[in-house]
Amino acid sequence: MHLAGELTILVVSRDDALISAARAGLKERADYRLVIAEDGKTAQERLNDIEVHLLLCDLDTVDDAQDNILTRARVSHPGVCRIAVSSQNRDDADSEAVRRSAAYLYLFKPLTPHQIALMVKRSLEMNELSRRHRLLSRELKISVDDQIFEERVDMSVKGGYSQFEKLVYASAKMADLIVEARKAAVTDLPVLIEGDTGTGKELLARAIHFNSTRVDSPIHVQNCGGMLDSTLHSELFGHVRGAYTGATADRLGLFRAADGGTVFLDEISDVSPSFQVSLLRFLQNGEVKPLGSDKLLHANVRIIAASNRPLLEMVEKGEFRRDLYYRLKGFSLSIPALRDRREDIPVLTDFFIEKYAGVVGRRVIGITQSALDRLQAHQYPGNVRELESEIRRAVALAENGGYITERNLSAVFDNLVVAPDVGQQAEMEGGTLKEMVERLEQRVVVGALTRFRWNQSKAADALGLSRVGLANKIKRYGLHDG
Ligand SMILES: Nc1ncnc2c1ncn2[C@@H]1O[C@H](COP(=O)(O)OP(=O)(O)O)[C@@H](O)[C@H]1O
Ligand SMILES: [Mg+2]
Known part of the structure; x- marks a missing residue:
């Protein structure tokens, strides 16, 4: 591990x-x-x-x-x-x-x-x-079980997956990214992490902090999304008593609270142009001026910023200061969407099963291959966060002491055409483009019909066809039940 x-x-x-x-x-x-x-x-x-x-x-x-x-x-x-x-x-x-x-x-x-x-x-x-003994026993149990458990990518004793603190991954894309992140960690430069929501930006920021020389000082997190300038200012730079109505006591502010450590600024793309100026000044010389005070203080803080919008595009559109952008990206790391690194899905799935199997109080030993196929076919608009909640739910629903099966997955996984290689196969068998497309279409239609046990209205829905449209395809390809 x-x-x-x-x-x-x-x-x-x-x-x-x-x-x-x-x-x-x-x-x-x-x-x-x-x-x-x-x-x-x-x-x-x-x-x-x-x-x-x-x-x-x-x-x-x-x-x-x-x-x-x-x-x-x-x-x-x-x-x-x-x-x-x-x-x-x-x-x-x-x-x-x-x-x-x-x-x-x-x-x-x-x-x-x-x-x-x-x-x-x-x-x-x-x-x-x-630990090795536990994993081996578990594997032996799987291998004497039913045939429904096909060969799985091995990810336990012999390795097959890696971890950077709490980040788990197996894909080459993530491995390359973690190499960069480790390099970034030991420098003292600001880091900009880009990636869609739920890809693990905060997890990566924490891992970087705990692999830097600042490990013994705190890391504080500030979400900058949808915040008023004044609130953000007093959160980060602090304020003095009486700076505004309701400011009944001095506030230190995260920059000074994290002195010697790291501040993670999430959703940095949301900060207003005028606040961008304050941040730039802080990045240039560590100056902290609490709201309502004219004293200039200093804090030695490393900034890790995250954005789920492409910051460079915003710079080009004039929506984000170019000088701040270059300051923030001492190191620039971009986490790919989960659908672009599907090799991570099985290892993340196993990791989350272990994580939740204990918490919910039921032991789940694993997941069937067909359920995993479903998980691997999904698009994950919510990325790893979405996969994690799906597994948490499935662990709660799975039979005690058993495996997560397709029945334990939520409805979005029902309508997936689980045929990741079908396109490739259709292509390899050759012929004209039209023949290849037809072969592919036929397989997809058969797949949907089988999955819905020849309930034609459900299959038509899943395929986005009308009932008549589906009936025509059945006739054209001469398909029949059983
Ligand atoms: N590679 C990963 N390994 C393990 N857990 C992950 C991974 N990526 C994301 N997570 C989990 O997914 C959830 C969302 O991650 P988070 O860092 O908050 O994403 P973001 O900040 O990009 O929205 C968290 O619960 C986190 O623990
Ligand atoms: Mg986040």
Whole structure:
């Protein structure tokens, strides 16, 4: 599951001795990334943003033995190896948290760097072994099952899919994009991410932040869509008390709150011409002037902006400032629509099944090939977000302990002609254009009739034909039921 050569260890603690022991113990390994969170809330955010492999939790920082980051991670991130650390005199108080979290190890402070190094190494090995074991068992189960499960692209133990933090992909297009994103991450340049809604722009922005030198500082998100200039100004630059009616206290503003870190500006294409000027000034010299104040402050923030409208076209039409556009696109990344990278659909499907099978409380072991074919034939105007909600729904509807089948998919998937290769086949068999087109037409008509069990009005609807139109084609090609 993890990228070769990068294992992330999240330490939740406020104990300086433990944190420095962890830093010292893990620093020799270039393939380890150590991330520190001071409290449970921050730790939960890190778990959601980055790919964590081991969670080491200092129980002195949690105050609820029943419900804390360690017990919650068991449910929300079951693949993460959990280790509890505590003070010896808290043995009784902590036993409940240890039990509920099903921690792999429970140790007392103080821990030395060498102890931490060995424990982390062995725990990660153990976790990887049990992950592989789980996947293999699951595959064996599939292979002894009915013939309805045709050969599937293998995406588990032998690899076949990759991840950049929480972004999952298998397509060459995404692989190329992630290579660029990794390069962008280590520079300190602004990044412009373009892509339709739901393609994963925010996910990518977070992944970039957590792979940059700013990883220990915050990332804040501001959606700029449909906002009044004054609201946006006080959100980003802050305001002073009394700056406008209702401004009853000073507001810091995201730029200063994120000082040292990253601000993600979503829907950047929506900002007004005058606000574009303020942003440009900020990008040029980091100047922050809170609303109602004449003090000039500064913030060191990296900007990642996203747009689902092509910004260059807007520049050419005079709707977006050219100078701001060039400032924003220190690096420019464009995420393709899901329909243009269909190879990602199976791996995303499996990823979302794993994600939701646990949450909804029913175990779903997978998806049938025919249901997956349907998913792969769809256009996805809502991109990955749409696929994700479809899977969440299908997991809830699927039979307990079973597979997602075509019946569990929503109505939009009914009308799909699942014949991705039919066009190509018709072409390969040769003949004149007219013959090829007719062969293709005949196959599509047969496909629709079969799918609707020869209910001609439904098939005609699905094909966008009148009943008479369909009847004519049936006659012309001499088709019959059975
Ligand atoms: N490659 C991906 N792998 C896993 N989840 C993804 C991927 N792309 C998008 N998602 C999920 O789809 C949803 C929409 O992603 P988001 O980043 O908000 O898209 P955008 O900002 O482009 O509208 C989120 O729930 C996100 O987790
Ligand atoms: Mg978004």
